[in-house]
Amino acid sequence: DGGITQSPKYLFRKEGQNVTLSCEQNLNHDAMYWYRQDPGQGLRLIYYSQIVNDFQKGDIAEGYSVSREKKESFPLTVTSAQKNPTAFYLCASSKGLAGATVGNEQFFGPGTRLTVL
Amino acid sequence: RKEVEQDPGPFNVPEGATVAFNCTYSNSASQSFFWYRQDCRKEPKLLMSVYSSGNEDGRFTAQLNRASQYISLLIRDSKLSDSATYLCVVFRNQFYFGTGTSLTVIP
Numbered sequence: 001d002g003g004i005t006q007s008p009k010y011l012f013r014k015e016g017q018n019v020t021l022s023c024e025q026n027l028n029h030d031a032m033y034w035y036r037q038d039p040g041q042g043l044r045l046i047y048y049s050q051i052v053n054d055f056q057k058g059d060i061a062e063g064y065s066v067s068r069e070k071k072e073s074f075p076l077t078v079t080s081a082q083k084n085p086t087a088f089y090l091c092a093s094s095k096g097l098a099g100a101t102v103g104n105e106q107f108f109g110p111g112t113r114l115t116v117l
Numbered sequence: 118r119k120e121v122e123q124d125p126g127p128f129n130v131p132e133g134a135t136v137a138f139n140c141t142y143s144n145s146a147s148q149s150f151f152w153y154r155q156d157c158r159k160e161p162k163l164l165m166s167v168y169s170s171g172n173e174d175g176r177f178t179a180q181l182n183r184a185s186q187y188i189s190l191l192i193r194d195s196k197l198s199d200s201a202t203y204l205c206v207v208f209r210n211q212f213y214f215g216t217g218t219s220l221t222v223i224p
Contacts, residue, residue, distance in 0.1 A: 033212070042204075042216035043161070058211075090160055094212075105151060106212055108160040 003027065004109035006091050011114045013078070013085065021076045021112045023091030032074035033092045033106065036060065043090065049074055050096065078114065086116050118143050121207050123215035131223050134195050138218045140205030141187045150181055152190050153204040155217065161204055164190075195222045 004025045013019045025032065031050050035043040045058030049068040063082025068074055074093075078085045091109040123140045130136045142150075150167040165172065167179040167188050178191040188207075192199055200222045205215035 035214075043214040045211065048211065088158075104149060104208065105163050105166060106206075107163065111160050 004091060004093055004107055006089075006109035006112050008112060009110065011112055013114060013116050015116060016080045018077055018079045019114065021078065021089055021091075021114070023074045023076065023109055024072055025074075025091075025093045025107075025109075026072060027093055027107065028071075029093035029107075030071070030096045031094045032068070033094075034058075034064070034066065034074070034076045035090045035092065037088045037090060046076065046089075085114055088113050120144065120209075120213035121205055121215040123205050123218050125216060125218060127219040127221060129221045129223055130195055132195055132197060134222075135191065135193045136195055136220065137192075138190045138203055138205075138220075139187055140189070140215055141185075142205075142207045142213075143186070144207075144209055145183070145186060147186075147207045147209040149208040150179075150188050151206040151208075152177075152179060152188075153206055155202045155204055157201075164203070192220075195220075197222050197224060 007022045033048040034046040037043050044060050046064050047055055047058055047066040049055035052071050055066050055068050063079055065077045089112045092106040094104050094106045121142050152164040153161040154164045155161040165174050165179050167181045171180045176193045180189045202217040202219050204217045207213045
């Protein structure tokens with residue numbers, strides 16, 4: 001089955017630790033995204049990537065880092081510099097961004113719930 | 118001004134009712150439009166794309182009004198299983214999400 005997987009589903013971090021969230025897709029999508037969702041709030045864009053070895057900051061990139069070494073994979077590292085990392089993290093992918101109209105829907109993974117202890 | 122704005126609700130409706138959600142977007146250059154459904158503590162799932170001519174999928178109808186810069190979602194014959202948060206999403210170089218409208222269908 002084609003889709004997006006994220007792991008782990010739940011993650012607990014001690015203050016001062018870096019943690020990496022995994023995101024893999026087998027939809028052959030060029031674009032991938034990381035969002036953060038806090039209770040009762042909308043999705044906020046952390047980083048996105050339109051192509052391998054390239055990525056751009058979103059609205060709330062501070063304290064986060066990403067890599068895009070393979071088309072299928074877009075891991076997110078939450079660093080100790082992120083002051084309030086407890087949240088629901090969602091990875092998504094779509095066919096592309098440049099000139100995209102019909103057919104460029106985003107599809108989401110099941111998410112990772114990160115809690116800082 | 119936010120790119121996408123939705124009435125957060127909550128909307129509480131009886132089974133069988135018809136309910137409509139509206140969403141406004143701020144940039145007239147927005148290119149494509151979507152409705153997503155998000156269940157509690159789950160990921161958003163695509164409900165339907167919104168086309169310029171309007172489109173229907175079973176009990177769900179989506180409309181786009183470019184002149185007034187809003188999109189709408191109509192749900193007919195509401196089911197208990199329709200209870201969820203509905204997210205309006207607009208694409209213009211990147212995806213912009215509304216904060217969602219909460220719907221509870223009551224038996």
